Amino acid sequence: MQGNNHCPPLTPRSRLERLLREREVRKSSRYTQSTEDGRDELYNDSFFVSENGNEEEFTETGFADDRPRKQRLLVVANRLPVSAVREGVDSYHLEISVGGLVSVKEFDTRWIGWAGVNVPDEVGQKALTKALAEMRCIPVFLDEEIVNEYYNGYCNNILWPLFHYLGLPQEDRLATTRSFQTQFDAYKKANQMFADVVNQHYQDGDVVWCHDYHLMFLPRCLKEYNDKMKVGWFLHTPFPSSEIHRTLPSRSELLRSVLAADLVGFHTYDYARHFVSACTRILGIEGTPEGVEDQGRLTRVAAFPIGIDSERFIRALALPEVQTHMKELKERFAGRKVMLGVDRLDMIKGIPQKILAFEKFLEENSHWHDKVVLLQIAVPSRTDCPEYQKLTSQVHEIVGRINGRFGTLTAVPIHHLDRSLDFHALCALYAVTDVALVTSLRDGMNLVSYEFVACQASKKGVLILSEFAGAAQSLGAGAILVNPWNITEVAASIGYALDMPADEREKRHQFNFKHVTTHTSQEWAATFVSSSSQTLYHFATTGLQGFNATLTEPVDALGRGDQIKELELKVHPDLKEPLKKLSDDPKTTIVVLSGSGRAVLDKNFGEYNMWLAAENGMFLRLTSSEWMTTMPENLNMDWVDSVKHVFEYFTERTPRSHFELRETSIIWNYKYADVEFGRLQARDLLQHLWTGPISNASLDVFQGGRSVEVRAVGVSKGAAIDRILGEIVHNKGMKEPIDYVLCIGHFLAKDEDVYKFFEPELPTESSPMAKAMLSNSSRPSSLPRFSSSKSSSKASHYKKQRSLSNLERRAIERTTSDPWRPPGRDRMSLYEGSSVLDLKGDNYFSCAVSRKRSSARYLLKTSHDIVNLLSDLADRSSSPPT
């Protein structure tokens, strides 16, 4: 049966099947490659090499042996991952950039870019070309003037600030127009020079991957030369709101050039959305969920969040030199907490704001004065640009003032370094840090935050992260998110981070660490390239109470709350006392019926005297007894691995989404993800579940507000309540009719069958309690006002239609084949024929919590109403009858 497949089929039928298949293949090949690791980083990370460190013999038809030929990939970026310094007429010193562009192991990769050196003479150019070839790098030679106009000018003075919401430079109008035009011309010319080198090295079937804002013209140049070329373009910076992009004089030309690519990628869904809306508003062309369509040609647009080579950082921490660095740093800063900032000295990094927030923290917390130090590594960047020079002076001035103000003869609060560190020193620094402070005003992603997390396996330090860095959308849950412009908030977050208890640090770290080690640069690149290499692109990407959203603490409806705290379901603190009183009342039986697993219910309700029904009633327990299973023996769970596989795939690609694997169900939740993106992803996921390889499996798929849940066929709360009640009636030896039933929940539509279960015959005489609950005059002010739900008419319709009582009907249903009947025992007989469920019409209160449409009789607006209702019931149950 298809549903039994644990992997996608070998011959994928759809785009998603293909991507899932490729993901599996990548996972298994990753293991083989890691056994080869341990030698020179660049070679291992970027290229396929043999044991002796030389490139393997490679022929035009493939490797010398029978291995299949790898997909050729031409990576084109402004900078090569290697920079050159000329030492003689024909000799160069090559240096690998520490944060150089990422590697792609499964492709046969060549890099094309500028080596950061001016080589005007032919001899020098030949020598550099030869030296770089050993590293599979191909240089583009840019002369000084073009570097000045294209790189310093158009790229760094115009596009960079604009894309980071800093606006266009303010200059004299005429001069701006003139310099703008010359810079734009130089930009186009430089892009054509990159294209010429690509064309020279291109072979049929190659994928060409263009990077960043430096090369927005490149896709067009390449397609004009050869429209069959597969071209992808990825932007490492934010793409701003269309209102910002609209201010750029060359706005349309740039957009059209990028649209020449087959695939356009961004770090976040937000950036992708801005790009599509810029195309719609500025170019007037159609945005679709998949991308941008112009005259029948579709350019796919999607988010591909970058990652780091986390293993490389983790491995480095074990190296003796890194250990020595760590020891020195620990001794040097003994008795003080270490805070760390690592940034290029760039306006976008918010360094002055960070330092000012640290000053405010020191101002307000004198007890921390000698106990904390901020180490700020400010790597010089774009030093030819006047704006960057001004920033350096500004930062020096602020640091000097603060050190003068809070320093002592022996120690200063800020150590500021205008220099870069080597990889090992950087790893050591990350590892000894207690709190990392990333306050970018805008940042495409911010890899420093990822690198810090990768190095924190033992320390489990805290990450304070700007909400304006792309990384906030992925590490947002584990980090403390701040608005870097809000100095007061950042200062308070510093205090919170420094005082954070170990268990909270551990949880936050684990979340971040998992993300950083699973969303690697390898995965990023492989996903982007395999998507580009397809000709056809088609991807986008619980009486009876419920627990979650019923008895839990209220959560932020926009999903902007603290995900780490909210992921751990906790009983609302104000409900503890009423639950205790109600559960101790011998006349009251409480059942918590939840989709959550046993452990979650044990942890939250173990201390009360009540019934717990976990996993939608598949497991049942009176808190004084052990768990029993009510799961039918023949419950088919063969589909679990296949579905998990699909859920993993979507979780990896939907920042801040997560999935929970329970014993009889799996839930993918995107409450904390970008709402729009989450919905699109859910649509894709559902489509795959309904039409993909597991479409025939015996499972039920449900869509919640911000979740997708998959269960074994027929599992619902309504189906379970029958069995649960049988156990309770039997256990309590109940014979008298139940006085009233209160059933409160925030249920999926599928589970609303639980409301119908108790629905009695037409209303007769009310019990005193029922009267009290419904009569406005006797209702105390704390009791919530029930508002009859619109759907209560549905319930009465349901009642009128019924010719048999619920018990009669269920008894009849039971005589037919029932997969839910537990073996060897007929639960129905436990209360069949008894009058326990002879509820009087208005002795039944089914309440839906914050739902617009429901078959419950009443609606409760918020969890606050539940607290009031249960508190009031508890008071009444514990007070003597009047």
Ligand SMILES: O=P(O)(O)OC[C@H]1O[C@H](O[C@H]2O[C@H](CO)[C@@H](O)[C@H](O)[C@H]2O)[C@H](O)[C@@H](O)[C@@H]1O
């Ligand atoms: O080459 P430079 O001009 O010295 O600048 C260095 C790089 O800065 C930018 O980095 C961006 O890419 C990172 C990885 O995707 C991302 O985390 C960060 O937020 C971005 O700012 C630039 O985009 C690169 O091209 C530069 O090489």
Ligand SMILES: O=c1ccn([C@@H]2O[C@H](COP(=O)(O)OP(=O)(O)O)[C@@H](O)[C@H]2O)c(=O)[nH]1
């Ligand atoms: O002394 C240093 C400090 C930082 N980095 C690297 O620079 C990169 C910075 O990347 P990020 O995405 O944080 O920001 P960007 O500078 O690209 O805007 C990271 O990989 C760091 O490891 C470095 O090579 N040397």
